[in-house]
Amino acid sequence: xxxxxxxxxxxxxxxxxxxxxxxxxxxxxxxxxxxxxxxxxxxxxxxxxxxxxxxxxxxxxxxxxxxxxxxxxxxxxxxxxxxxxxxxxxxxxxxxxxxxxxxxxxxxxxxxxxxxxxxxxxxxxxxxxxxxxxxxxxxxxxxxxxxxxxxxxxxxxxxxxxxxxxxxxxxxxxxxxxxxxxxxxxxxxxxxxxxxxxxxxxxxxxxxxxxxxxxxxxxxxxxxxxxxxxxxxxxxxxxxxxxxxxxxxxxxxxxxxxxxxxxxxxxxxxxxxxxxxxxxxxxxxxxxxxxxxxxxxxxxxxxxxxxxxxxxxxxxxxxxxxxxxxxxxxxxxxxxxxxxxxxxxxxxxxxxxxxxxxxxxxxxxxxxxxxxx
Ligand SMILES: C[S@@+](CC[C@H](N)C(=O)[O-])C[C@H]1O[C@@H](n2cnc3c(N)ncnc32)[C@H](O)[C@@H]1O
Numbered sequence: 001x002x003x004x005x006x007x008x009x010x011x012x013x014x015x016x017x018x019x020x021x022x023x024x025x026x027x028x029x030x031x032x033x034x035x036x037x038x039x040x041x042x043x044x045x046x047x048x049x050x051x052x053x054x055x056x057x058x059x060x061x062x063x064x065x066x067x068x069x070x071x072x073x074x075x076x077x078x079x080x081x082x083x084x085x086x087x088x089x090x091x092x093x094x095x096x097x098x099x100x101x102x103x104x105x106x107x108x109x110x111x112x113x114x115x116x117x118x119x120x121x122x123x124x125x126x127x128x129x130x131x132x133x134x135x136x137x138x139x140x141x142x143x144x145x146x147x148x149x150x151x152x153x154x155x156x157x158x159x160x161x162x163x164x165x166x167x168x169x170x171x172x173x174x175x176x177x178x179x180x181x182x183x184x185x186x187x188x189x190x191x192x193x194x195x196x197x198x199x200x201x202x203x204x205x206x207x208x209x210x211x212x213x214x215x216x217x218x219x220x221x222x223x224x225x226x227x228x229x230x231x232x233x234x235x236x237x238x239x240x241x242x243x244x245x246x247x248x249x250x251x252x253x254x255x256x257x258x259x260x261x262x263x264x265x266x267x268x269x270x271x272x273x274x275x276x277x278x279x280x281x282x283x284x285x286x287x288x289x290x291x292x293x294x295x296x297x298x299x300x301x302x303x304x305x306x307x308x309x310x311x312x313x314x315x316x317x318x319x320x321x322x323x324x325x326x327x328x329x330x331x332x333x334x335x336x337x338x339x340x341x342x343x344x345x346x347x348x349x350x351x352x353x354x355x356x357x358x359x360x361x362x363x364x365x366x367x368x369x370x371x372x373x
Contacts, residue, residue, distance in 0.1 A: 008065035009049055010150065011040040011056065016357035017179040021058040024182055028055050046228045049153050050237045053223065054216045057178035057209065061154040063139060064089075064223075068148045072107045074117055077147065081121035087227060089151055092127040094225045095134035102142045114142060135222045155222030162218035163271040164199065172201045172300050172336075176359060178215075181206055183354065183366055184296055184334040188212070190249070191295035193331075195284045195320065197253030200264030200277070202298050207251040207273035211244045247276050252290055256283040285319045287327070294330035294371065303337045304362055314345050321346025328372055335367040343367040 013021040015038060022040045025033035030052065032042040040059075044052075052062045066089045071077040090096055098118045100111040108114055118140060119130045137152040159173035172180075181202065186192065192206035208215070217238075223229055251273070253264050258281045268277040301316060324333055325348065337343050338359075343350070348369050356363040 004045060006043040006045055009042055009044045009052060010036075010063040010065065011052065012060040012063065013039045013058065014060060014176050014179055014357060014359070016355045017058065017176075017183065020179045020182040021056075024056060024058050024178075025052070028052075046223070046230075047233055047237055049223055050221075050234050053154055053158065053221045054214050054237060054241070056158070057205065057215045058175055058182060059154075059158055060175055061152055061158055063150040064153050066138075066149050066151055068146055070145055071142070071147050072145050074108060074110075074113055077108060077114060078117045078121065080147075081118045082125050084121065084125075084149070086122055086126040086128070089227055090122065090126060090128050090136065090138075091225065091227050094136055095129045095131035096122055096136050096138055097130060097132055097134040098122070098138045098140065100140040100142065105144045106142045107145055108142050108147075111142075114140065114147075136225055137222070151222075151226065153221060153223040153226070155225075156219070158216065160219065161215060161271070163204070164201070164267045165270065169198070170300075170302070170360075171199050172359075174201055174205055174215075176357075177201045177205045178209070180334060180336055180366055181209065181296075181298060184298060184332065184368060186296055186298075191251060191290065191293060193252040193254075193290065193295065193297050194299050195254050195282075195287050195297065195323070196299050196301050197255050197264055197279070198257075198260045198300075200253045200267050200279065202300070203251045203253035203264065203277055203279075204268050204271050204273060206296075206298075207247075207268070207276050208271060210247045210249055210251070210276070211273060212242055213244055213272070214238075214241045217241075244272075249276060249295075250290065250292065251277045252280070253277065254280040254282040254284075254287055256281070283319075284316070284323055287323050289327040289331075294328075296332050296334065297324060297328060298334040298336075300336040301342075303339050303342060303364075313339075313342055317342045317345040318347075321348050324348060324372065330371050332371055333367075333369040336364050337367065338362045338364045340365070348372075 022035040100114045135155045141148045159175040188210040194202040264279045268274040
């Protein structure tokens, strides 16, 4: 496979937010991007893979399809895996791990046995060591007796931007925060305020988007350890990113926990957006409306607590709703929570509800309003 030949690129999405990721991919110029279950797919080349990893804020990871073949039994899988052109993608001195998923539509259904055959083919034919800690993962889907091979080009999940070191108790993943901002129609042109900001994920993500910073500017990726990598081409992709914009906006975070506010400040500093972020130690009932243009309030209040705490949570959501209804006329609101009753306790005028979204073993939903009266 050379860097010029197009192949399928698959962007893994948070389930329930595929459409938002598809929109982001198209906005970044991946015009053929189409929504499929679990993600977004389009055809592209290796420089597109590098660009997708560098720029996309909502993708969980970026997979590159490297080939497929039919296999009806393990001996056939073994033989064909040994003939597979691994050296076009993998390097013989870079450790690899293999992950296989099977389904009932295939005669090969034992993922462990299939993994073992493919790992053996890679080590014995290419020479690459197999390691459970490898940064490079070959993902194999055996569907309808076809083995489909992809390589995970991201390595560490793309929510790891490389800035957030300090986190509170229940931090939101940056990728999910970006998709939620996108689902609220945020395009980097209005202020954003999170009144329960924890370590500042929404605030920092929104500020980075406003400045036009590349999501992956501070980290490395697994594609840098593949045979298809070209340092000059990668440098060209990085240098094509427009310089950061000056932004006449402020991004506000507050929380009743002073410790997490300090973490938010440090994280914003590391991300290079501290001059446009303002973190304040305040309970939601003491929150004041900022001067300046209206924008988006986005918040991920506590939820999923033990039953004994539910009463307290109703009071917290009630106070949030009261503050927003009385002081934030003209602002839009997005609340991320798993609990519809708690969301309703805000007494905010919600728009029709979107699909459930998988988040940390729970299903959450985004409760949105239009501009508040
Ligand atoms: C689920 S966490 C938010 C996590 C955040 N999105 C992040 O990425 O780090 C909920 C936050 O709400 C804050 N909180 C709870 N009750 C509050 C209140 N009455 N006023 C302000 N903050 C509150 C907690 O201190 C906690 O940081």
